[in-house]
Structure formats: C-alpha cells, structure tokens
Amino acid sequence: MAASDLNFVILAAGKGTRLKSELAKVLHRAGGRTLVEHVVRACKPIAENVLVVVGHQGEEVRKAVVPLGATTVLQRPQNGTGHAMLIARQALGPKAAFAVVLPGDAPLIRTATLQALIDTHRNGRAAATILTAQLDDPSGYGRVVRNPDGSVVAIVEDKATSESEREIHEINSSIYCFTLEKLWPCLAELRPENAHRELYLTDTIAMLKEKGERVLAMEAADPKEVLGCNTRAELAEIDRAFRARKAAELMDAGVTIYLPETALIDVDVEVGKDTVIEPAVQLLGKTRIASGVTIQTGSVILDSDVNENAVIRQHSVIEQSRIGPRTIVGPFTHLREGAELQAGARVGNFVEVKKSVLGEGVKAMHLSYLGDASIGRETNVGAGTITCNYDGAKKNPTRIGERVFIGSDSALVAPITIGDGAYIAAGSTVTENVPADALAIARGRQVNKAGWAAERRKKIADSKSNPTATSASSRKSAKRRKKARKRK
Ligand code: UD1
Ligand code: MG
Numbered sequence: 249m250a251a252s253d254l255n256f257v258i259l260a261a262g263k264g265t266r267l268k269s270e271l272a273k274v275l276h277r278a279g280g281r282t283l284v285e286h287v288v289r290a291c292k293p294i295a296e297n298v299l300v301v302v303g304h305q306g307e308e309v310r311k312a313v314v315p316l317g318a319t320t321v322l323q324r325p326q327n328g329t330g331h332a333m334l335i336a337r338q339a340l341g342p343k344a345a346f347a348v349v350l351p352g353d354a355p356l357i358r359t360a361t362l363q364a365l366i367d368t369h370r371n372g373r374a375a376a377t378i379l380t381a382q383l384d385d386p387s388g389y390g391r392v393v394r395n396p397d398g399s400v401v402a403i404v405e406d407k408a409t410s411e412s413e414r415e416i417h418e419i420n421s422s423i424y425c426f427t428l429e430k431l432w433p434c435l436a437e438l439r440p441e442n443a444h445r446e447l448y449l450t451d452t453i454a455m456l457k458e459k460g461e462r463v464l465a466m467e468a469a470d471p472k473e474v475l476g477c478n479t480r481a482e483l484a485e486i487d488r489a490f491r492a493r494k495a496a497e498l499m500d501a502g503v504t505i506y507l508p509e510t511a512l513i514d515v516d517v518e519v520g521k522d523t524v525i526e527p528a529v530q531l532l533g534k535t536r537i538a539s540g541v542t543i544q545t546g547s548v549i550l551d552s553d554v555n556e557n558a559v560i561r562q563h564s565v566i567e568q569s570r571i572g573p574r575t576i577v578g579p580f581t582h583l584r585e586g587a588e589l590q591a592g593a594r595v596g597n598f599v600e601v602k603k604s605v606l607g608e609g610v611k612a613m614h615l616s617y618l619g620d621a622s623i624g625r626e627t628n629v630g631a632g633t634i635t636c637n638y639d640g641a642k643k644n645p646t647r648i649g650e651r652v653f654i655g656s657d658s659a660l661v662a663p664i665t666i667g668d669g670a671y672i673a674a675g676s677t678v679t680e681n682v683p684a685d686a687l688a689i690a691r692g693r694q695v696n697k698a699g700w701a702a703e704r705r706k707k708i709a710d711s712k713s714n715p716t717a718t719s720a721s722s723r724k725s726a727k728r729r730k731k732a733r734k735r736k
Pocket of ligand 1: 259260261262263273274301303323325326327328329331332351352353354388389390391403405419420421422448449450475476477478
C-alpha cells in the first residue's frame with residue numbers, strides 16, 4: 249500500500265464516563281502530554297493523513313491535535329466506536345484504501361508497533377488485522393476469540409463474555425488495520441444489540457469472518473503499549489509507564505538518575521549526557537538540560553533551558569527561565585518567567601527572580617526579590633535586597649551596572665538606575681539614580697546614647713525591689729517626658 253492510500257483514524261469522541269471527570273478523556277495528561285497528542289505523534293512518522301474523530305469537548309480536542317498536523321471530523325451524538333468509523337468514512341472519502349484505527353485513550357503505542365501491524369496486514373493480504381496483547385488482568389477489555397487452529401473468530405466485549413471467554417487473556421487493543429472496501433459493508437450492517445445500545449466496531453470482526461474474509465491478529469511484543477486509559481488508576485499506571493520509559497531512555501543516553509522511579513520527566517524534555525538527576529526531581533514541558541548539569545533533590549524545572557555544568561541545588565523551582573553555564577542556583581530559589589542567569593552567576597536561598605537578567609558572575613545569595621531588573625556582570629546583591637518594581641499601577645525597571653555592591657536589606661525603588669561600580673550602603677531605601685562609582689546612603693543617621701541601656705536595666709531592677717516607690721518615680725518621669733514634648 250502506498251503511503252497516500254494509508255490513513256490513520258483516531259477515535260477520540262467519547263466522554264470517558266469512568267474517569268468521573270469534567271474533562272474529556274483524551275485531554276487528560278500522561279507523561280506531560282494529552283493522551284490524544286501521544287497517539288497522533290505515534291502515527292505521524294508513518295503517514296501524513298491522520299484523522300481524529302472528535303465529539304465530547306470537540307473544540308478543545310481539535311485545538312490539541314490540529315497543531316500536530318491532524319484533521320478532525322465531528323461525531324455527534326457518540327453512538328459507539330462503529331458509529332465513529334461511519335462518521336470517519338465521510339471525511340476519508342471514497343479513495344481511501346487502508347486505515348489504521350486507534351483509540352484516543354491508548355497513548356503508549358509506539359510507531360514501530362504500528363508499522364509492524366501495517367506490514368502484517370499488507371503481507372497477509374488481510375481484510376482486518378487486530379493488534380492484540382496478552383494481559384495478566386484482561387478484565388474490562390474485549391477478548392479475542394480464536395478457533396482451535398488459531399484463526400480469529402470474533403472479539404467479544406468484556407460485558408458480553410461467557411464464563412469461558414472471561415478466562416481468555418488475549419485482549420483487543422482497539423488498534424486495527426482495515427482494508428476499507430471490506431470494512432464499509434460491515435459498518436452498514438452493525439446493530440446496537442449490546443449493553444450500551446451502541447454500534448461496536450468490534451462486531452465487524454465476526455462479520456468479516458462470516459463473509460469469508462481474512463482476519464489476522466498480531467500480538468504486541470510489549471503488552472504495556474496497548475493499555476487503555478478508562479479509569480484514574482489506569483491513568484496513573486500509564487503515566488508511570490511513560491516516566492519509566494523516559495528515564496530508561498535518558499539513562500541509556502548517558503544521564504545518571506538516582507532512584508529513577510521517583511523522577512518525573514515529561515516526554516519532550518531533553519537532557520545531555522553526564523547530567524546527574526537526584527531523587528524526586530521534576531523536569532517538565534519543553535525543558536532542555538545540557539550536559540554535565542547537576543539537579544539536586546526536590547527541584548522542579550518547567551519550560552526552561554539549563555546550560556552546561558550548572559548546579560541546581562535542592563528544592564529550587566524554575567519556570568520559563570534561562571540558566572547559563574556554570575551557574576549555581578538554590579537551595580530554595582524561585583526563578584520565574586523571563587529570569588536569565590548568565591555564565592557563572594549564583595543565586596541562593598529564598599531568592600525570587602522574575603523577568604530579570606543577571607550578568608556573568610552576579611551573586612544574589614540570600615533572601616531577595618529581583619523583578620524587571622538588569623544586573624551587570626560581577627555585581628553583588630546583598631542579602632534581603634528588594635527591587636520595588638510595582639508602584640501599584642505598573643511594573644518599573646531597575647538597571648544596575650557592573651561591579652556594583654548592594655549592601656544588605658536595600659530597597660531599590662524603580663524606575664531607578666545604579667551606575668557601574670557604585671556602592672549602596674546596607675539598609676538603604678534608594679529612590680534616586682546613583683552615579684557610577686558613588687556611595688549612596690539612604691537611611692536615618694545612627695545615634696548612640698551612652699549608658700542608656702545600663703540606666704534602663706537599673707530602673708527595671710529598682711521597680712522590682714520597691715514597687716510603690718518606683719511607680720511614683722515612673723509617674724514623675726512620664727510627666728517630664730510630656731513636658732519635653734510640649735517644649736518641642
Ligand atoms: C474498546 C473496545 C474493546 C477494547 C478496548 C481497548 C469497542 C466496542 N470496545 O473498549 O474491545 O478492548 O477499547 O482499549 O470498541 N469513541 C468515539 N466515539 C464513540 C465511542 C468511543 O470516538 O461513540 C472513542 C473513545 O473516545 C475512545 C475510543 O473510542 O478513545 C474507545 O472507546 P472506549 O469507550 O474507551 O472503549 P473501551 O470500553 O475501552
Ligand atoms: Mg478505552
């Protein structure tokens with residue numbers, strides 16, 4: 249069959265009642281993608297024509313699959329998998345010769361397995377080829393009933409199985425290859441005579457056999473690939489399988505992962521070799537980690553770039569940020585959207601950075617908020633420094649030059665510019681620009697009152713040993729203070 253004769257049809261119109269969810273089943277996520285996205289991606293390398301039958305929350309499902317190059321057709325109402333294929337028929341048109349049909353809720357399927365199914369179908373000149381699997385627990389699935397000679401007789405849905413059929417461990421994956429001119433007449437003959445009053449695509453198998461057509465079954469080498477996602481427990485199982493597969497791939501490619509069963513790495517994440525991932529790390533979305541990076545326990549990184557030899561210390565949260573080579577981040581750092589750390593920068597405990605560029609070698613080691621700021625190379629940001637970027641109406645920029653020293657507990661009220669090489673005295677609230685190489689001190693001048701503390705301690709001690717006398721004397725001193733205030 250030529251590639252253009254071949255179509256993929258993904259059935260994704262169902263609600264997924266058993267998930268007990270407001271969200272359509274195929275939009276639930278496993279391994280960091282929606283279920284239906286996994287299925288589309290498995291098909292695409294083989295053929296361009298991928299048709300998704302949508303229905304429940306059809307518009308949302310359409311939005312998930314159209315960017316991947318799939319087309320959609322609407323099934324409304326949803327009268328079963330056979331009915332879904334009748335709807336697909338209109339969209340496929342009369343020229344379509346072959347179709348691989350897949351459920352939108354079996355996301356672990358691999359391209360190579362689909363290719364093998366197509367080859368089996370083609371080489372066997374079959375009307376239908378079913379992908380099957382041997383499952384330890386086949387409950388819930390349609391069973392593949394075979395003759396003693398091994399030839400396929402029918403698929404019997406779980407609810408319709410006889411006692412002996414229930415013992416069959418070979419299940420229908422709901423992934424088939426059909427020769428369409430053979431399938432179409434059977435679809436027209438389907439009747440909703442079953443527990444759900446639906447048209448079942450599975451019934452076409454027995455029909456084809458009765459018509460004397462060839463029906464083949466190919467067993468999946470890895471039964472995990474065909475797992476369907478009908479319940480939350482199955483969703484968790486499928487997600488776990490994606491994580492395990494991803495961790496295994498990365499380890500194969502030279503990444504060290506300690507306790508890989510605790511690593512939550514989305515399928516699209518890239519990690520370079522000799523990177524070390526400690527337990528309970530999450531790498532999410534489109535994150536790209538270069539080689540030689542260390543990511544310590546409890547860190548969560550989303551849609552970010554982490555470059556060579558960076559160290560992400562414990563419990564750091566990084567979102568939509570760029571982390572330069574040889575930087576050190578954390579422990580307990582929060583880098584938010586648009587944070588950029590250039591080579592060798594260091595950001596430490598309880599530092600939050602948003603939409604800010606920290607130049608090469610910048611240090612912000614403790615307890616800071618840096619937002620809408622640009623900070624030149626080698627600048628030292630003291631503990632507790634805050635860029636006051638929000639004036640209650642809009643966000644304002646803070647520009648800090650190179651080699652600046654910002655003393656601890658400084659508040660930089662934006663918009664503001666601090667010139668290269670300037671010093672800011674600790675505890676300053678800086679509201680005006682600071683020229684290069686200047687010292688800015690913006691705080692109350694210190695007054696030392698000699699002996700004050702000793703005198704106070706003595707008074708307290710006196711009041712304890714002679715309460716009445718002191719209460720009289722303290723009344724006197726209160727009067728003295730009142731007079732003094734009046735004089736002012
Ligand atoms: C189906 C098969 C079963 C197989 C199992 C494998 C049927 C009747 N049964 O059962 O033999 O073992 O898959 O996972 O086919 N859908 C539509 N339109 C509809 C109904 C369903 O597009 O009107 C879609 C669903 O969104 C889903 C897929 O078809 O993605 C399969 O439907 P589902 O309800 O999950 O069928 P199962 O009970 O799992
Ligand atoms: Mg299912």
